[in-house]
Amino acid sequence: PLYKLARKGIEVERPPRLIHIYYFRIKTYQRPECEFEVACTKGTYVRSLAQDLGQNIGCGAHLKTLRRTVSGNFKIEAAIRLDDILACDMGSLIASLLAPSLANAARP
Structure with missing residues (x-):
């Protein structure tokens, strides 16, 4: 690229x-x-x-x-800081993940 x-x-x-x-x-x-x-x-x-x-x-x-602040369905405002990811428990982390169908919804 x-x-x-x-x-x-x-x-x-x-x-x-x-x-x-x-x-x-x-x-x-x-x-x-x-x-x-x-x-x-x-x-x-x-x-x-x-x-x-x-x-x-x-x-x-x-x-x-x-x-870059937006890419497809992803927006910088919805991003989670690495420090916050490392500090949270596995249940909270899993709950914050996007389903693959939502993550790829903007793709052809």
């Missing part, structure tokens, strides 16, 4: 693809850094989106960090 190459600093030509940006919101801007939030279709290269935006405004851009 491209993200593994990007982490190694390897540039790869990325073929254009049709994507949808549902929303794009600038959270903070303190020159030269900008923090934004984006909701987009799967397969969107957010690193490429940042580079394209920088190119369009004439200053260049790259991602310093990337945090």
